[in-house]
Amino acid sequence: MSEQNTYFQQEILNKPLQKHGLLEELNLPPKAIRFIRNNRRNLIVGLLCCVLAIVGWSSLSYYLARQNDRAAALLSEAIGQGAPEQRKVLLQKVLDEYGRTGAAMWAKIEMGHMAFDAQQYDEAIKVYLGVRDDLAKSSPVYPLVQLNLAQAYENKNGLPEALAAYQRLAEIKGFTGEANLAMARIYALQKDLPKAKEVYGKVVVEEGVSPVVKEMAQAKLDRL
Numbered sequence: 001m002s003e004q005n006t007y008f009q010q011e012i013l014n015k016p017l018q019k020h021g022l023l024e025e026l027n028l029p030p031k032a033i034r035f036i037r038n039n040r041r042n043l044i045v046g047l048l049c050c051v052l053a054i055v056g057w058s059s060l061s062y063y064l065a066r067q068n069d070r071a072a073a074l075l076s077e078a079i080g081q082g083a084p085e086q087r088k089v090l091l092q093k094v095l096d097e098y099g100r101t102g103a104a105m106w107a108k109i110e111m112g113h114m115a116f117d118a119q120q121y122d123e124a125i126k127v128y129l130g131v132r133d134d135l136a137k138s139s140p141v142y143p144l145v146q147l148n149l150a151q152a153y154e155n156k157n158g159l160p161e162a163l164a165a166y167q168r169l170a171e172i173k174g175f176t177g178e179a180n181l182a183m184a185r186i187y188a189l190q191k192d193l194p195k196a197k198e199v200y201g202k203v204v205v206e207e208g209v210s211p212v213v214k215e216m217a218q219a220k221l222d223r224l
Contacts, residue, residue: 177209
């Protein structure tokens, strides 16, 4: 019996020790354990890169949010200025310091409105074109800028350019009636009464046009 015990003790001493650690405690498959241990360094580097990327993205998001908040505050201050010169200075500051924010776009539009109100239509057109060309046609701001552009052309007495701008606006859902109403008005100014009547009539029967716009078109049509 003592010889048998001595045999088992010798077997235990001679048997190589097996690694047993956290991976084994997690009951991972042996292949997975070997892969992790063989590629430990690469896995650690990859994990660190992921952590750094997450931290960097969070920092960038915080920075951008702060920039947007500051830009919005400065834009609000600029619009609240009664003196046009001071307002223009602050609007330009928004563009210079926060050019990549949404507030910068609205600052440009406001500068276009200021030029329009001052009857500086060439400057207003330049600003509106610059803003419009940076916008996607799906942007809700696009038709508003297009309308401002058309009105600037019309006030400048650039009627062909205004017609083209209103035509482009008429292609946008929700603005067809107002754009056609403006186009008919320009045709009447150009003494092209048949075309004016045609477009006014189109507004009257157009589906999706508000009743108010239809009434205006009908009243204009009755007077021609």
